[in-house]
Amino acid sequence: MMPPMCFVCLRTLRDGVPFSSFETVRFALTPEEEAVRQEQHREGWVGHPPEVYWFCDEHLALGKEHSHLHWREAQELLANQRGEAR
Ligand SMILES: [Zn+2]
Structure with missing residues (x-):
């Protein structure tokens, strides 16, 4: 699992956002x-799935x-929201 980083505003724990504020x-x-x-x-894969x-x-x-x-599709749409979210 990757460490939390908001997909829209790209904030992370380093920006002072508590872990409890992040959700997948x-x-x-x-x-x-x-x-x-x-x-x-089934094979016990533990990577971070792209979805x-x-x-x-x-x-x-x-x-x-x-x-x-x-x-x-969601990735594309949400990436477009980044400009407005900042
Ligand atoms: Zn965010």
Whole structure:
């Protein structure tokens, strides 16, 4: 698991945001990716999956709003929000 960094505002623990303010949001996978992920879990894989992102308490709602989207799509949409979030 990666250390927390808000996907929208890019704040981290170093910016004074407490760990408890961060939460992960899991975005959708294609059926193929889902199958691969399940296989990895069975094998005890502990990496950070690309469809999981950290959000700070300010942007968690925004992340959750997009959680039904495929992670690539959500990533693109949320990256576009960065300018406005700062
Ligand atoms: Zn944030």
